[in-house]
Amino acid sequence: MNVDNFGKHRNILLPLMDCISVILGYYLISVLITDSFLMNPISAITKKEILIGIILTIIVLQIVFRLTKRYSNIIRYENNHDYLMYIILSVLIMLIVSALEDILGMKNPSIKYNVAVGILIGIILVVYRLVIRYALLSDIANKGINYTPENQEKLLIIGGGYSANDIIKTLNSTLKGKYEIVGIIDDNEKRMGYSVGGVRIIGDRNDIEHICEKYGIDSIFFTIVNIDNKNKKEILEICNRTNAKVKVLPGLRELISEENLYQSLRDVEIEDLLGRDPVELDNENVKSLINGKVVLVTGGGGSIGEELCRQIMLHNPKQLLMLDIYENSLYDIELELKAKYPDKDIRAIIANIRDKERMFEIFDEFSPEIVFHAAAHKHVPLMENNPTEAIKNNVFGTYNLVNACDKYHTKRFILISTDKAVNPTNIMGATKRLCEMIIQAKDKESETEYVAVRFGNVLGSNGSVVPLFKKQIAEGGPVTVTHKDITRFFMTIPEAVALVLQSITYAKGGEIFVLNMGEPVKIYDLAKSLIELSGLTPGKDIEIKFTGLRPGEKLYEELLMDEENLEATGHEKIFITEPMNFTMDEVEEKLDAFREIIDNDIYDKQIIKDTMKKCVPTYRDPKDVNGE
Numbered sequence: 001m002n003v004d005n006f007g008k009h010r011n012i013l014l015p016l017m018d019c020i021s022v023i024l025g026y027y028l029i030s031v032l033i034t035d036s037f038l039m040n041p042i043s044a045i046t047k048k049e050i051l052i053g054i055i056l057t058i059i060v061l062q063i064v065f066r067l068t069k070r071y072s073n074i075i076r077y078e079n080n081h082d083y084l085m086y087i088i089l090s091v092l093i094m095l096i097v098s099a100l101e102d103i104l105g106m107k108n109p110s111i112k113y114n115v116a117v118g119i120l121i122g123i124i125l126v127v128y129r130l131v132i133r134y135a136l137l138s139d140i141a142n143k144g145i146n147y148t149p150e151n152q153e154k155l156l157i158i159g160g161g162y163s164a165n166d167i168i169k170t171l172n173s174t175l176k177g178k179y180e181i182v183g184i185i186d187d188n189e190k191r192m193g194y195s196v197g198g199v200r201i202i203g204d205r206n207d208i209e210h211i212c213e214k215y216g217i218d219s220i221f222f223t224i225v226n227i228d229n230k231n232k233k234e235i236l237e238i239c240n241r242t243n244a245k246v247k248v249l250p251g252l253r254e255l256i257s258e259e260n261l262y263q264s265l266r267d268v269e270i271e272d273l274l275g276r277d278p279v280e281l282d283n284e285n286v287k288s289l290i291n292g293k294v295v296l297v298t299g300g301g302g303s304i305g306e307e308l309c310r311q312i313m314l315h316n317p318k319q320l321l322m323l324d325i326y327e328n329s330l331y332d333i334e335l336e337l338k339a340k341y342p343d344k345d346i347r348a349i350i351a352n353i354r355d356k357e358r359m360f361e362i363f364d365e366f367s368p369e370i371v372f373h374a375a376a377h378k379h380v381p382l383m384e385n386n387p388t389e390a391i392k393n394n395v396f397g398t399y400n401l402v403n404a405c406d407k408y409h410t411k412r413f414i415l416i417s418t419d420k421a422v423n424p425t426n427i428m429g430a431t432k433r434l435c436e437m438i439i440q441a442k443d444k445e446s447e448t449e450y451v452a453v454r455f456g457n458v459l460g461s462n463g464s465v466v467p468l469f470k471k472q473i474a475e476g477g478p479v480t481v482t483h484k485d486i487t488r489f490f491m492t493i494p495e496a497v498a499l500v501l502q503s504i505t506y507a508k509g510g511e512i513f514v515l516n517m518g519e520p521v522k523i524y525d526l527a528k529s530l531i532e533l534s535g536l537t538p539g540k541d542i543e544i545k546f547t548g549l550r551p552g553e554k555l556y557e558e559l560l561m562d563e564e565n566l567e568a569t570g571h572e573k574i575f576i577t578e579p580m581n582f583t584m585d586e587v588e589e590k591l592d593a594f595r596e597i598i599d600n601d602i603y604d605k606q607i608i609k610d611t612m613k614k615c616v617p618t619y620r621d622p623k624d625v626n627g628e
Contacts (some may be wrong), residue, residue, distance in 0.1 A: 014071055015062060017128060022057045025121035026050060029113070049106055056097050057121075064093055078129060086129070087122030094118030155179040156208070156217045156244065158235060159224035160186035160196045163249055167223055168197030182215045205235050212242040222248040240532045285505040289370070289412075290315035296368035297322050298353055298401065299375030301329030304416055307497040308372050309333055315501075319345040321366055324375065325352045353397030363408040372500070373401055374416040376432070381550045383428040387608045391594050394431035395438075399591065402438055406446040414504055415439050415452040417512065422454075423618050430612045430619045434590065437616075440510050441582040449509035453500045457488050465523060469530045477542040479527045482549050487520040499573055506569045506576070514566065516573040590615035 030050060065071060068089065073082060094114040155171075157164050164184060171179050183202035186192070191201050203211055211217065220239050224232070239246045295312055299305040300322030306329070309322055320337070324330040327350055334348040347366075351358045353375050376394050377383055383390040398415065405413045417436055420429030439450035457465075465488075472479045496515065503513040524544065531538045538544055549555070566575040593611050602608070612619050 011071070015065075018061060018065065018125060019058050021121055021124040021128065022061060023054055024124055025117050026054050026057075028120055029117045052104075052106065053097060053101065056100055057093060057117075060093050060096050060100070061090075061121075064089055064096075078133065083126045083129075086125045087119060090122030090125065091115055091118035094121075152180045153178065153218040154215055155181045156211060156215075156220045157181065157184045157199065158186075158205075158208075158220060158222045158239070160184045160188070160191050160194075160201050161224065161226075163223040163225055164199075164221075165197045167221060168199055172197075179219070182217060183211065185211075205238055208235075208238045209242055212244055217242065217244045220244045220246045222246065225249050237529075240529070245535060286501045287315040289504060290317050290501075292316070292318045293369045293411075294319045294366060295321065296362075296366070296371045298324070298371070298373045299416075300324050300348070301326050301331075301333055302374060303493055304497060305372075305374040306333045307493045308374060308500070309337060311494070311497050311501060312372075313337055313341055313344065313346075317344075319347065319366070321347050321349055321362075321368060323349045323351055323353075323362070325350065353400060354392055356400045356403075359400045359404045360407070363404040363410070367408055367410075369411045370504075371401065371405055371410055371413045372416065373398060373414065376416070378418070378428060380420070380426045380428050383431075384426055384550075384605075387427040387605055387612075388598065388603055390427050390431050391608070392598060394428070395434050395591070395594065396598075398435040399438055402442050402450065405448045405450075406442065410448050412449045412504060412507060413439065413451070414500065414507075415450070416500065417452040417454040419454060419456040423620060424616065425620050427608070427612065430616045433616050433618065436512055437580075437582050437587055437590070440512070440579055441584040441587040443510040443579075445584055449507055451504065451507045451509065451511045451513065453503050453513045453515065455491060455496050455499070455515040457490050465526065466530070469527055473531060473534050473536070473542055478545040479531065479542055480545050480547050481524050481527050482547050483555060484524050484546060486523045486549070486555050488523060490521050490526075491515070499571075502571055503569075503574050506571075506574065510579040512577040512579075513569075514575045514577055516575065 068085075070086070070089070094117055095111070098111055098114045157167070168181065171181065181199045184196055184199055185203055185205060185208055186201045187204045189204075192204075194201055208220075212220070220242070222232075222236065222239065224235075236246065236248070290312055295317045297305050297308050297312070297320070300309055301324035305322070305324065309320060310333075312320060322330060322333060330348050330350065334346065337344075337346050349362060351362060353359060375397065377390050402413065404410075415435055418429065418432050420426065421432040421436055422429075424430040424433055436452050436454075439452055442448075443450040469479050499515050503515075506513070527544055528538045531542045531544075534542075536542050566577060569576060593615055596602075597608060597611060
């Protein structure tokens with residue numbers, strides 16, 4: 001059967017074939033089955049009455065099937081539950097017909113007769129749908145590649161659960177012959193030797209490398225969706241040591257709406273290898289703070305800003321203001337969100353946070369109640385070479401926003417800070433530390449609640465190492481790492497933003513929230529993993545080259561300053577530092593020193609660094625930190 005032709009005419013063909021099934025059911029019961037079986041002679045019933053019964057049955061069937069959306073089923077994906085429903089509905093239809101015949105005063109057969117007709121009609125419906133399903137699947141298979149033993153891929157499946165069973169069924173129907181399924185890996189010892197979908201469980205995770213080498217495995221499908229990230233990471237690292245291509249099923253949430261698990265398989269991503277557990281949130285508390293509020297996100301076109309906007313919209317703000325100086329990325333996120341939320345008030349604002357008058361104009365017009373401040377210059381080496389720009393943008397841009405919030409009575413201001421603000425060894429980190437000092441000092445004299453959320457690197461953000469490494473791998477290498485021992489904390493962008501939103505539910509004003517970034521990751525190990533994920537061998541296919549620490553870079557990052565103490569919150573991944581004792585007058589003195597540099601157009605890097613040392617006592621020379 002041709003899939004395309006059937007698809008075009010299914011809305012006519014299926015109801016027509018159901019009508020034929022009704023006629024056939026009546027015929028078989030009335031003619032081929034003896035009266036004694038039915039225990040109700042039908043000789044007294046005229047052909048006219050049987051014809052009326054057929055017509056009534058067809059009408060009722062069409063009504064019931066459309067009400068229960070039977071014609072919305074995709075026949076290729078129907079299962080035993082669907083087939084059982086056809087039989088149950090057919091019996092129900094015949095009971096309704098019996099009632100209608102009584103109402104019309106017809107000489108009708110017994111209930112047993114009609115139930116028998118209903119069962120037979122249901123069986124006929126199921127049989128012809130199974131025939132169509134087989135024909136459709138055969139047609140799909142025939143349209144594909146003609147697989148032979150020479151071009152078959154040898155497949156190993158990880159996980160012996162329901163997902164593996166569904167994938168095996170799909171492979172055996174729509175992709176028959178594409179894969180030779182060698183076996184299944186499962187760590188449950190009680191399952192060893194048993195079969196799933198006709199495929200035997202042949203080992204546990206410790207056997208993966210040996211099996212791949214012994215059988216020449218080409219592909220591995222990781223099908224376990226209900227697994228903690230630590231074990232997932234360990235198993236995937238073993239898989240990546242083989243020469244096989246590895247694909248994984250996403251988590252349970254992503255699979256809820258999927259009908260074909262095989263189509264859900266994706267390549268392994270670096271997030272799979274970080275071993276980070278999913279974030280559990282109290283969404284009701286977050287929603288209570290954002291619902292019906294006017295929310296402003298600065299840097300709305302950046303990696304963090306975009307995700308902030310996406311997650312804020314989940315909590316029904318009255319109005320979302322997305323502010324950025326770069327029009328292209330802001331335009332993209334505006335299009336995305338307006339398409340998803342056509343009835344919501346979403347505004348894209350092009351403006352520079354350095355422009356005090358423009359900031360005050362925006363606050364005067366929109367009166368934002370919550371401000372997420374994500375706009376900043378973040379690239380460490382660039383800010384080392386352009387320190388004045390870092391101060392203008394990061395420090396005085398934040399200062400403008402802080403004062404605008406105070407003047408226009410914004411309820412809450414959230415600064416997106418960084419682990420590089422802790423004992424900073426670079427200008428970028430020092431400017432962010434100054435921003436933390438500004439918000440802590442301002443909080444003491446303002447009705448606005450000023451807080452900061454501090455976290456480390458996020459995977460895939462603009463300027464981060466992952467996109468750089470992927471680009472270098474695509475170009476054939478080398479992959480450049482500054483130092484073999486350099487480590488960084490990593491978090492996914494959605495995870496970081498979710499924790500930022502959760503943090504504000506604990507805010508009272510003046511806090512610096514510190515996110516638990518987990519264990520630090522060696523950048524060298526990250527580079528090796530990305531090369532292996534690309535199906536290549538580090539050092540053989542792609543060289544890893546060490547280039548030396550860049551200006552302002554240190555071997556490791558810290559999340560907590562020596563003089564700070566951590567307090568727990570209601571969330572295991574969010575902590576609060578003890579507020580430091582700064583006054584706004586003290587901060588203004590520090591800012592005056594930088595105003596003098598900017599007003600006098602001083603660009604001497606050493607003068608700026610010396611001024612930074614005076615204003616930010618924890619700012620240190622990276623040479624002292626790294627022992628150079």
